[in-house]
Amino acid sequence: MLVYTIRRLLQLIPVLFVLTVVVFLFVQALPGDVIDTLMGGEEDLDDPEIRAAMEHELGLDKPIVIQYFVWLGNVLQGHLGKSAVSKRPVSVELLEGIPATVYLAVVGIGFSLIIAVPLGTIAAVKRNSPIDYTAQLTSLAGISIPEFWFAIMSVLIFGLWLGWFPTSGYASPFDDLGKSIHHLILPALAVGFRQAAFTTRLTRSSMLDETNKEYVDTARSLGFPESKVIYKYTLRNALIPTVTISGLQLANLLGGTVVLETIFAWPGIGRAIFEAIINQDFPLIQAGILVLGTIVVLTNLTVDLLYRVLNPRVQLGA
Amino acid sequence: MSTPDLQVTRSRADVLHGPTLGTRLRRVRAVAGNALGELYKSKTALLGATMLVILIALCILTPYIARYDPIKTNYRIRLQPPSEAHYFGTDRFGRDVYSRVLWAGRRLVSIAVLSVGIALLLGVPLGILSGYYGGWTDTLVMRFVDGLLAFPGLLLYLLFVTLAKEWKLEGIWVDVVLIMALAIAAMPEFARLSRGTALTERQKEYVEAAQVMGEAGFRTAMAQIFPNCVSPLIVNATVRLGFVILIVAALSYLGLGTPPPTPDWGSDLRAAQDQMETIPMLAVFPGLAICYAVLSFNLFGDGLRDILDPRTSER
Numbered sequence: 037m038l039v040y041t042i043r044r045l046l047q048l049i050p051v052l053f054v055l056t057v058v059v060f061l062f063v064q065a066l067p068g069d070v071i072d073t074l075m076g077g078e079e080d081l082d083d084p085e086i087r088a089a090m091e092h093e094l095g096l097d098k099p100i101v102i103q104y105f106v107w108l109g110n111v112l113q114g115h116l117g118k119s120a121v122s123k124r125p126v127s128v129e130l131l132e133g134i135p136a137t138v139y140l141a142v143v144g145i146g147f148s149l150i151i152a153v154p155l156g157t158i159a160a161v162k163r164n165s166p167i168d169y170t171a172q173l174t175s176l177a178g179i180s181i182p183e184f185w186f187a188i189m190s191v192l193i194f195g196l197w198l199g200w201f202p203t204s205g206y207a208s209p210f211d212d213l214g215k216s217i218h219h220l221i222l223p224a225l226a227v228g229f230r231q232a233a234f235t236t237r238l239t240r241s242s243m244l245d246e247t248n249k250e251y252v253d254t255a256r257s258l259g260f261p262e263s264k265v266i267y268k269y270t271l272r273n274a275l276i277p278t279v280t281i282s283g284l285q286l287a288n289l290l291g292g293t294v295v296l297e298t299i300f301a302w303p304g305i306g307r308a309i310f311e312a313i314i315n316q317d318f319p320l321i322q323a324g325i326l327v328l329g330t331i332v333v334l335t336n337l338t339v340d341l342l343y344r345v346l347n348p349r350v351q352l353g354a
Numbered sequence: 355m356s357t358p359d360l361q362v363t364r365s366r367a368d369v370l371h372g373p374t375l376g377t378r379l380r381r382v383r384a385v386a387g388n389a390l391g392e393l394y395k396s397k398t399a400l401l402g403a404t405m406l407v408i409l410i411a412l413c414i415l416t417p418y419i420a421r422y423d424p425i426k427t428n429y430r431i432r433l434q435p436p437s438e439a440h441y442f443g444t445d446r447f448g449r450d451v452y453s454r455v456l457w458a459g460r461r462l463v464s465i466a467v468l469s470v471g472i473a474l475l476l477g478v479p480l481g482i483l484s485g486y487y488g489g490w491t492d493t494l495v496m497r498f499v500d501g502l503l504a505f506p507g508l509l510l511y512l513l514f515v516t517l518a519k520e521w522k523l524e525g526i527w528v529d530v531v532l533i534m535a536l537a538i539a540a541m542p543e544f545a546r547l548s549r550g551t552a553l554t555e556r557q558k559e560y561v562e563a564a565q566v567m568g569e570a571g572f573r574t575a576m577a578q579i580f581p582n583c584v585s586p587l588i589v590n591a592t593v594r595l596g597f598v599i600l601i602v603a604a605l606s607y608l609g610l611g612t613p614p615p616t617p618d619w620g621s622d623l624r625a626a627q628d629q630m631e632t633i634p635m636l637a638v639f640p641g642l643a644i645c646y647a648v649l650s651f652n653l654f655g656d657g658l659r660d661i662l663d664p665r666t667s668e669r
Binding site for chain 1: 498504505513516600603607608609627631634641649656
């Protein structure tokens with residue numbers, strides 16, 4: 037396990053390399069001068085002396101490969117630059133978005149598990165029954181409905197027509213829990229709905245895989261009650277992939293809720309990056325994508341390692 | 355349905371010179387006939403195939419069945435409810451929503467097919483070669499692919515789209531950038547899939563036989579191993595097509611796709627949102643169109659998986 041962990045950590049290096057190179061080249065590929073792009077709007081940029089000093093500081097007078105390493109060195113020390121719009125450090129802007137994004141992603145995933153695990157299990161146990169077909173059809177529809185359309189429709193029905201929930205905005209759960217939950221329900225529903233569709237399909241198929249295994253036959257032949265066979269033995273094993281995939285989806289959601297955060301005016305990282313694109317705030321775009329990519333890579337690694345702890349049968353060499 | 359030609363037998367002559375044209379044609383015909391027969395076995399695949407045929411027919415026939423110009427505005431007929439003249443009503447510029455939905459579908463499906471096609475062209479040879487040769491090639495390619503996978507959700511597209519915006523690209527070039535971004539993002543999956551097949555296949559006797567007979571490595575890799583990757587690739591590519599449509603719609607919903615007045619399900623939805631309190635119907639049609647297109651790809655992909663993968667079809 038230790039060897040495997042170390043190997044996986046080493047494998048991160050090339051992955052992060054590709055990530056940083058792409059993000060670095062992104063700014064290089066923008067039209068215009070890199071200094072203008074990164075420092076846009078700073079007053080004294082016209083002064084040639086200050087410009088030259090800045091060029092030197094950013095390593096822009098050196099070949100592009102050196103520039104990359106200078107930039108990488110700055111990033112590793114936490115110098116991600118300043119937002120071109122708010123003039124505050126980009127790291128602060130991004131950190132402010134993290135709680136809202138994590139809050140939405142975690143509740144959304146939790147919500148999806150509450151629906152998907154029972155539904156997927158029942159569908160597998162009562163295979164080819166009306167419940168199974170309904171579950172299969174709903175989940176297929178669920179992965180085909182775009183989440184932003186689902187969000188718009190739920191805003192229309194529950195927000196505008198019925199007036200049950202606010203249509204946008206955010207309140208921190210630490211300030212006012214009731215208000216916070218009230219604001220959270222529609223966005224979390226939109227996140228959870230699509231995830232639930234994936235998870236139901238997954239739970240169903242891994243339950244089916246599991247019930248075909250020999251230990252299940254053995255347990256049955258020993259006269260264990262069916263409920264015990266299903267819920268005590270089979271389900272536990274079948275949930276391993278569900279938990280893993282949910283972890284991976286959580287990682288994806290941390291970076292992938294741009295659309296939903298925008299619709300619900302949810303002050304997370306996704307919306308921050310979207311607004312940065314609209315405002316042409318390149319330091320923020322660059323740093324935001326770098327940070328989110330890194331979070332995703334690290335979460336994936338953690339989930340992968342946890343999976344091997346949960347399921348020792350998986351060969352470590354694979 | 356029993357055609358002996360169906361079994362992919364490889365004679366020595368086959369391996370050395372490839373099958374003759376006649377054999378090839380017969381094989382294609384047998385496989386196609388067989389495919390139709392199989393299709394009837396899976397209800398999901400049949401339903402998906404029917405929906406897909408309708409979708410593609412609508413895309414091809416758009417110029418004939420769309421009744422109005424999708425772009426020309428007519429302020430005298432703004433925001434009309436669905437009627438005989440305008441099946442889905444009109445939007446705030448007086449444009450026929452039905453025609454816009456059709457034209458947008460034609461555009462989106464073409465983008466999806468092109469981008470997935472390019473992704474296959476890039477990813478499959480990369481995956482096969484990396485699995486076949488192993489060693490450093492494999493490590494390099496796979497780490498690169500892993501790096502691409504580190505961009506979650508929309509982020510990679512956002513980078514490309516921002517670039518396109520900053521370079522002030524217009525018209526077709528926006529679509530070209532979008533297609534390339536979609537292709538690059540879809541490539542890793544195809545590369546991984548075909549690499550997996552190549553890894554198992556390269557140890558089999560027929561590959562060894564081809565090598566002993568002096569076939570060049572590259573040729574063996576492509577000619578012998580590729581046919582074995584086809585079925586998982588078809589399934590994945592089908593599902594990916596639906597996914598690409600979702601992404602393009604999401605991007606244009608955010609206002610980062612092709613700018614209006616080009617008909618697009620995503621940007622039309624965005625525009626419809628402003629009238630949501632008064633005319634909610636406007637937001638319904640583009641959304642339903644996305645659902646229909648994506649669902650038909652998903653259904654067909656799901657059904658194909660049941661047919662092509664004997665392990666899951668037992669369920």
